Amino acid sequence: MTKLISALTAELAHDPSKALFQDAQTGRWVNRGQVEEDVARLKQRLVDNHIGKGDRVLIALDNSIFYPVLMQVIWELGAIAMPIANTTPQAELQNEINTNHYAAIFVQEKAVTWLTQQTDLQKNYIALNTIEEITFLLNPRAQAAHKTAKREVIEEDDLALILHTSGTTGKPKSVGLTHRLLYNGARHDRDSHQMTAQDTTLILMPMFHVNAQVMSLLQMRLAGGKVVIAKKFSASHFWQQVAGGKVTWVSVVPTIISILMLNSQAMAQYQEYKQRIHLRFLRSSSFALPLKKLTDFQKQFHTQILEGYGMTETASQCTINPLTAPKVGSAGKPFATELKIMTDSQTQTAPNVVGEIAVRGDHVIADYLESHPDSFKDGWFLTGDLGYLDEDGYLFVKGRKKEMINRGGEKVAPAKVENVLNELPFIAQAAVIGLPDDLYGEEVTAVVILKASQYSARLAREEITLYTKHRLAGFERPTKIIFVDQFPLNTTGKVVRPKLREQLLIAGVGGK
Numbered sequence: 159m160t161k162l163i164s165a166l167t168a169e170l171a172h173d174p175s176k177a178l179f180q181d182a183q184t185g186r187w188v189n190r191g192q193v194e195e196d197v198a199r200l201k202q203r204l205v206d207n208h209i210g211k212g213d214r215v216l217i218a219l220d221n222s223i224f225y226p227v228l229m230q231v232i233w234e235l236g237a238i239a240m241p242i243a244n245t246t247p248q249a250e251l252q253n254e255i256n257t258n259h260y261a262a263i264f265v266q267e268k269a270v271t272w273l274t275q276q277t278d279l280q281k282n283y284i285a286l287n288t289i290e291e292i293t294f295l296l297n298p299r300a301q302a303a304h305k306t307a308k309r310e311v312i313e314e315d316d317l318a319l320i321l322h323t324s325g326t327t328g329k330p331k332s333v334g335l336t337h338r339l340l341y342n343g344a345r346h347d348r349d350s351h352q353m354t355a356q357d358t359t360l361i362l363m364p365m366f367h368v369n370a371q372v373m374s375l376l377q378m379r380l381a382g383g384k385v386v387i388a389k390k391f392s393a394s395h396f397w398q399q400v401a402g403g404k405v406t407w408v409s410v411v412p413t414i415i416s417i418l419m420l421n422s423q424a425m426a427q428y429q430e431y432k433q434r435i436h437l438r439f440l441r442s443s444s445f446a447l448p449l450k451k452l453t454d455f456q457k458q459f460h461t462q463i464l465e466g467y468g469m470t471e472t473a474s475q476c477t478i479n480p481l482t483a484p485k486v487g488s489a490g491k492p493f494a495t496e497l498k499i500m501t502d503s504q505t506q507t508a509p510n511v512v513g514e515i516a517v518r519g520d521h522v523i524a525d526y527l528e529s530h531p532d533s534f535k536d537g538w539f540l541t542g543d544l545g546y547l548d549e550d551g552y553l554f555v556k557g558r559k560k561e562m563i564n565r566g567g568e569k570v571a572p573a574k575v576e577n578v579l580n581e582l583p584f585i586a587q588a589a590v591i592g593l594p595d596d597l598y599g600e601e602v603t604a605v606v607i608l609k610a611s612q613y614s615a616r617l618a619r620e621e622i623t624l625y626t627k628h629r630l631a632g633f634e635r636p637t638k639i640i641f642v643d644q645f646p647l648n649t650t651g652k653v654v655r656p657k658l659r660e661q662l663l664i665a666g667v668g669g670k
Contacts, residue, residue, distance in 0.1 A: 182388035211236035213261035241366035343473030344376035355382035411567035563592035568633035604636035
């Protein structure tokens with residue numbers, strides 16, 4: 159039994175009557191004893207269907223109090239959880255299932271019918287304390303293939319979780335997080351935030367992200383605290399959920415902070431519930447908050463904001479601002495992580511010099527599942543992000559070497575969006591870049607050259623919007639569409655995205 163499994167099972171066995179998970183929508187709590195019962199029942203059902211060590215389980219579900227039950231069951235079986243967005247388009251979900259040998263599949267109810275119509279997946283049902291009933295799908299071929307090939311011992315370096323982080327080519331990189339990496343990441347998160355059993359967090363981030371899985375869920379479970387789980391962020395319900403769940407901290411992205419400051423319902427609700435709000439802090443990551451926005455939020459809502467820096471490849475965070483000595487504008491100091499700045503492959507020791515951020519530690523992957531040796535050097539993970547350390551050792555993140563678009567914490571691969579756009583017959587060429595956006599950090603911007611005499615810009619914009627709606631996840635769809643006559647090209651004919659972005663910013667392009 160790994161340290162991760164031991165910690166989770168010990169938590170449930172201790173004080174079974176203590177509340178553990180709350181459904182933010184209904185306000186209903188389930189206690190440790192009820193969760194322990196659910197884990198045992200679901201685990202036995204999967205064992206009866208020959209799910210075990212090394213099997214892969216696909217998850218495309220909404221956030222719910224059932225989600226952490228499912229994750230614990232998968233890990234106790236020695237299986238591997240592979241969560242993806244619950245908004246994954248039907249064609250992409252179908253392709254994911256067709257190309258991978260998943261032993262079990264947990265998807266939204268609306269997806270069950272068409273999946274069983276097109277495949278030989280078998281339905282199974284179970285009712286639990288944390289969910290009235292859930293239908294899940296079993297793959298008889300995958301089960302048969304693994305019936306006699308499972309080892310019972312689960313080891314620290316066995317894979318527990320596979321998450322996808324998009325590459326600049328449009329092909330996702332697969333990040334394999336082991337039991338050891340997850341446990342170490344959650345332990346460091348707990349210690350850096352000084353979490354105790356008296357703390358409660360509210361999960362707003364999607365649970366197919368490392369932020370929700372490790373930063374919020376596993377950190378609190380290792381601390382012995384409680385977790386309120388919302389299906390998604392709602393500005394008009396945020397302060398009510400914080401007050402009702404007696405929440406002490408929340409992990410957010412800057413977009414959420416911006417929306418809370420702009421939403422009149424949120425501001426009115428804060429006034430209604432402020433006597434019942436006892437937040438220690440909001441932890442913000444993904445991209446830096448403007449200084450004025452950070453200080454205005456803290457003044458308006460009487461809540462400290464702590465900024466940090468992390469990624470999927472590091473099982474959540476690398477740096478965090480110390481609770482007692484935050485430096486506004488920085489991502490804080492390394493915690494249980496070695497971090498250095500590299501310029502021209504050389505370590506930079508002088509302060510305030512911008513270079514690539516490199517990290518290593520007991521929570522950092524050594525490679526992707528599909529090997530990418532260019533992302534690693536002498537045991538260091540090269541993040542592709544640019545930044546510098548000041549004279550006090552605080553990290554300031556300045557941007558990315560990679561061309562990824564960061565929209566409200568979601569990473570968008572330009573090439574993936576371009577591939578979809580280029581399927582449209584009236585588009586001669588498309589380039590996708592990120593332009594600054596006050597609310598989401600970056601806006602997914604499609605820059606398009608139309609074929610002569612095909613469509614007007616107005617009609618083309620409508621067609622692009624409709625087409626991408628059914629072929630891309632919500633966060634991947636272009637929110638700005640710009641038509642141009644030509645692109646800046648390099649000597650090999652490739653679009654120079656940084657130059658294109660610069661040209662548009664100089665031209666003051668605004669609006670869709």
